Amino acid sequence: MKPTRKHKRLAAIILLWAVLPFAAYCASTPYTGRTRLILTTEAQENEMGEKSFREFMAKAAPSRNRSYVDMVERVGKRLAVVANKPDYKWEFAVVESNEVNAFCLPGGKIVFYTGIMPMFENEAELAIVMGHEIAHAVLRHGGERMSQAMAANFLGSVLGALTEKDGKRELYMAAFGGITTVGLILPYSRKHEYEADETGTLFSAKAGYAPEAAVNFWQKMMKQGGARPPEFLSTHPSDTKRVEYLRKLMPKMKQVYSSSAEKHEYGEKLR
Numbered sequence: 001m002k003p004t005r006k007h008k009r010l011a012a013i014i015l016l017w018a019v020l021p022f023a024a025y026c027a028s029t030p031y032t033g034r035t036r037l038i039l040t041t042e043a044q045e046n047e048m049g050e051k052s053f054r055e056f057m058a059k060a061a062p063s064r065n066r067s068y069v070d071m072v073e074r075v076g077k078r079l080a081v082v083a084n085k086p087d088y089k090w091e092f093a094v095v096e097s098n099e100v101n102a103f104c105l106p107g108g109k110i111v112f113y114t115g116i117m118p119m120f121e122n123e124a125e126l127a128i129v130m131g132h133e134i135a136h137a138v139l140r141h142g143g144e145r146m147s148q149a150m151a152a153n154f155l156g157s158v159l160g161a162l163t164e165k166d167g168k169r170e171l172y173m174a175a176f177g178g179i180t181t182v183g184l185i186l187p188y189s190r191k192h193e194y195e196a197d198e199t200g201t202l203f204s205a206k207a208g209y210a211p212e213a214a215v216n217f218w219q220k221m222m223k224q225g226g227a228r229p230p231e232f233l234s235t236h237p238s239d240t241k242r243v244e245y246l247r248k249l250m251p252k253m254k255q256v257y258s259s260s261a262e263k264h265e266y267g268e269k270l271r
């Protein structure tokens with residue numbers, strides 16, 4: 001049986017009533033100014049990031065390709081200066097894996113897989129992905145995802161308790177599930193990707209890398225395709241939209257680039 005409009009409305013009212021106490025935990029994102037729910041502290045997130053990074057690295061095979069490692073560290077350090085998070089313990093690693101991927105953990109732990117490295121023609125393209133990952137960390141997207149999960153669990157249990165004696169409990173729960181997944185969790189993931197693209201490109205332009213590299217890189221990735229999309233493709237609307245979005249950002253990013261303290265333009269080519 002499908003939940004009716006009445007059930008959906010009731011679920012929405014209960015949701016609103018239960019959401020109010022969370023208002024105190026709403027805060028704005030740096031750079032983009034979006035209001036979001038954060039129930040975790042940055043210190044808690046960073047501790048979890050540190051622990052996960054140690055666990056990951058204990059099993060990983062660090063790359064011995066000197067030019068990969070040097071370039072990731074060089075670009076990472078330049079972007080970390082711009083990101084200006086003195087409390088972060090930045091670490092940049094390149095690990096052996098065929099996956100075309102890179103990821104970040106809270107507190108400034110960035111990992112590149114060797115599989116993505118041949119995709120970069122130069123430092124500026126690497127800076128785009130590096131900036132994207134650094135932006136996820138600085139914007140505390142990890143903490144936000146955790147907070148969403150915590151809030152959804154809490155609200156789910158509130159709804160469950162309120163409708164326990166009601167024969168239509170499953171209907172309410174189904175409606176609630178629909179609201180949280182479609183209305184809350186999915187669009188936010190896409191928002192995170194856009195935010196990471198925008199803030200990441202800003203970081204790389206501030207660090208002195210030509211912002212046009214963002215458009216060039218994503219156009220190349222679009223042609224590349226592939227069966228398994230990397231992390232930064234997975235929840236994004238589409239590559240075409242991403243390139244369009246980055247194009248719109250170019251005038252602003254070019255201004256940031258022109259006033260950057262150092263200029264590396266496209267940087268060194270990857271050997």
Ligand SMILES: [Zn+2]
Nearest residue numbers: 193196231232
């Ligand atoms: Zn991403």
